[in-house]
Structures are given as C-alpha cells and as structure tokens.
Amino acid sequence: MKKDFFTYQAQTTSTPLAMEVSYAKGSFIYDTSHKKYLDFVAGVSACSLGHQHPRVINAIKEQVDSYLHVMVYGEYILKPAVTLTKLLAEHLPFPLQKTYLTNSGTEAIEGALKLARRATGRSQIITAKKAYHGNTMGAMSVMGFEERKQAFRPLIPDVNYITFNQEEELSLITTKTAAVILETIQGGAGFITPVNDYLKKVRNRCSEVGALLILDEIQPGFGRTGKLFGFMHYDIVPDIVVMGKGMGGGMPIGAFTTDTKTMNLLQDNPKLGHITTFGGNPVIAAAALATLQEITESDVMAASLEKEKLFRSLLIHPLIKEIRGTGLMLAIMTPSEDITSKAILRCQEAGVILFWLLFEPKAIRITPPLTISEEEIKMGCDIILSILDEIHTDID
Incomplete structure (x- = not known):
C-alpha cells in the first residue's frame, strides 16, 4: 500500500508522514499494525466531534x-x-x-x-x-x-x-x-x-x-x-x-x-x-x-475552555516558551524549528499525533476533537512532556 501511495496518489510534500490507517474511533487513530495514536490534531480541526461520532x-x-x-x-x-x-x-x-x-x-x-x-x-x-x-x-x-x-x-x-x-x-x-x-x-x-x-x-x-x-x-x-x-x-x-x-x-x-x-x-x-x-x-x-x-x-463548546485551562496547566516545560490560541485551538511555541519538528515526529512515534502550522515553524499544533476527555488530555500531555525532556537532554 505504501508503494502504491507514493506511485499513484499525489502528495503535497516530499516527506509525508505516510501512516497507513486501519480505523479511527473517538480520540484515537489506529494503524494497520494495530498501534493506536491519540489524536491531538483532529484532521487539522475538521473532526470536531472525534472519529465515528454516533x-x-x-x-x-x-x-x-x-x-x-x-x-x-x-x-x-x-x-x-x-x-x-x-x-x-x-x-x-x-x-x-x-x-x-x-x-x-x-x-x-x-x-x-x-x-x-x-x-x-x-x-x-x-x-x-x-x-x-x-x-x-x-x-x-x-x-x-x-x-x-x-x-x-x-x-x-x-x-x-x-x-x-x-x-x-x-x-x-x-x-x-x-x-x-x-x-x-x-x-x-x-x-x-x-x-x-x-x-x-x-x-x-x-x-x-x-x-x-x-x-x-x-x-x-x-x-x-x-x-x-x-x-x-x-x-x-x-x-x-x-x-x-x-x-x-x-x-x-x-x-x-x-x-x-x-x-x-x-x-x-x-x-x-x-x-x-x-x-x-x-x-x-x-x-x-x-x-x-x-x-x-451539548456542553462541548463550554468544555473546550475548561480543557484549554487543563492544557495550559499541564504543558509547562523549559522548551515551551508560550502557548497561543483559545479553547481547543492551541499552539505550543518552542525555541526553534528543529525542536518543533523533533517533538512532532517523536510524539507520533510515542503515540500522540501533533502537527505543524503553515507559516510559523516554531509552533506545534494542538487542535484535538472537542469531545476529547480530560484523561486523554493528561495522557497526551504526559507523552509530550516526556519527549520534550528527551530533546532537552539532547540539547544539554
């Protein structure tokens, strides 16, 4: 499938993430090797109610x-x-x-x-x-x-x-x-x-x-x-x-x-x-x-502001210089483009999907489904912080 993806389907960059998706449900995406990923991007803000909302x-x-x-x-x-x-x-x-x-x-x-x-x-x-x-x-x-x-x-x-x-x-x-x-x-x-x-x-x-x-x-x-x-x-x-x-x-x-x-x-x-x-x-x-x-x-709109507070309270780290945005439209700002890219790619390996923004290379996108739970937010933030710890150690 990967060979056919690169052969027959047009790509927008020369280095796509190329995850082969099996299915998605709630706040998670599953690949064909049965690995699950916590989705902090929601199809670039498109899957507002998560995946397969009934x-x-x-x-x-x-x-x-x-x-x-x-x-x-x-x-x-x-x-x-x-x-x-x-x-x-x-x-x-x-x-x-x-x-x-x-x-x-x-x-x-x-x-x-x-x-x-x-x-x-x-x-x-x-x-x-x-x-x-x-x-x-x-x-x-x-x-x-x-x-x-x-x-x-x-x-x-x-x-x-x-x-x-x-x-x-x-x-x-x-x-x-x-x-x-x-x-x-x-x-x-x-x-x-x-x-x-x-x-x-x-x-x-x-x-x-x-x-x-x-x-x-x-x-x-x-x-x-x-x-x-x-x-x-x-x-x-x-x-x-x-x-x-x-x-x-x-x-x-x-x-x-x-x-x-x-x-x-x-x-x-x-x-x-x-x-x-x-x-x-x-x-x-x-x-x-x-x-x-x-x-x-439902209460998902009001809850998004409470979830923003939770993200901001958890995502405190020497490599996080600022968190921009409102509600569940947030961007982590790191000191450099290199740190941002390393964090996004390593987090995906660790099971959390993050993404870039178009014109700001230091930003890490966090736009999860509005339906994401507090437990899932805590789980994802723990992984992000552990990856940033690794990157910080590499720098030192």
Missing part, C-alpha cells in the same frame, strides 16, 4: 438510504441542506441569515470574495500579512505569505495588505475597498488572537467607508474557541462569515453566510453568479446538521 454516522447512514446527489446546487429542495441552513441562521446574529453551501472552506472564500465585489461594485480586497484562506487562485491571492505564492503568479490583482492587530494601518481601508478579509484568529501565522478591540475597530472602519468585512471562521468556527464562532468573543458581526473544517464533523463542506439582500445578488446580473454541482450534497449536509446539533445541544 450522531454523525447515523445521520449519514439514514441519508444514504434515502438519496445521494440529485441536482446541482440550489435547484431542488433537499431537507438536510434546508434544515442545516435554517439552524445556522438561528444561531448566528442578525442579519446573517442566508447561507450558501460549498464543498470546502476554500471554495466558500472564493464565493465570499466574488460576492463582496458584486455587492460593492469595487475591486480592492484588503487582507492581512501572514493570512491563510486556502490554496485556490482567489484564496491564494489573499494569502499573506509571498513564499508560497510566487511560483503561481500572476494572481488576482488589486489586493493590498495590512498587519493583523496594527490599528494604525486601518486608514488603508478606503472607499475603494470592496472588502477586508481576516481570519478571526490567524491560523497559519501561529494562532494569533486579536487584541485591543482590533476586530471592532476594523468593523467600524469598514462601516465608515462602505467596505464589507469578511471573517474567515474556517478553523475557529463550530465550537473550537468556546463559542460557535470565534467572532462571538469580540462583540462584532461581520458582513460575511466563512466556515468549513469542523462544520462537517469529518466530512467535506464549507459555507458562507450573509444577509438575504446581499446573498440574493448571486441570483441575477448575471444568473448563476456562483454555482457548484456538489455543494449542499445531502449526505454531507446531513453530517453537518448532526454536527451542529450536537455542538449546540
């Missing part, structure tokens, strides 16, 4: 027995998609009422950018340095990391940059700006949270000049930060919110939500202003609906 699995099975794909997006009435978007509206602040379902967070970013230009009649998009919004051409155009973009230029023009949390740069948002797109918490940059009412100041500036505020909640959304969406911590409402990852409980989905009047602009001038074949797929929508119901009806 509510999600049952919803998928029930929908599979009824029908799969039947028609391109937005033409037929499919109960799982309608119920999902209605429940989202009930949990989002007004006027965020109408949702366009897509196949991924990146695709939702594309739709949000198009809609902002359509709604304002302007072209300029302002994004943040070290931002990450996906890897399609439009999403890459608003990525704030030139090293990953230069090989694919020319990209979409009229994109300008501001520095996250630097309010003195907000004057760069003007009446020429169609939209400002920001991650509520900068993910690839190292889980950077907004400070000093930064998002509120961005919101106010956008309102002053008639620009739309797009918040990328693809990673922090769906309970990971202790609220359904990260922006709910900051007393603001964006014009467009983009979601994905944990939305599907492990299934591929994304969405963007805005007010009804704005969203309806995609219906004409031109018609089919944004179109997808498989967006809103009924099986995927059923999984997302079950995920949203479980997150909003």
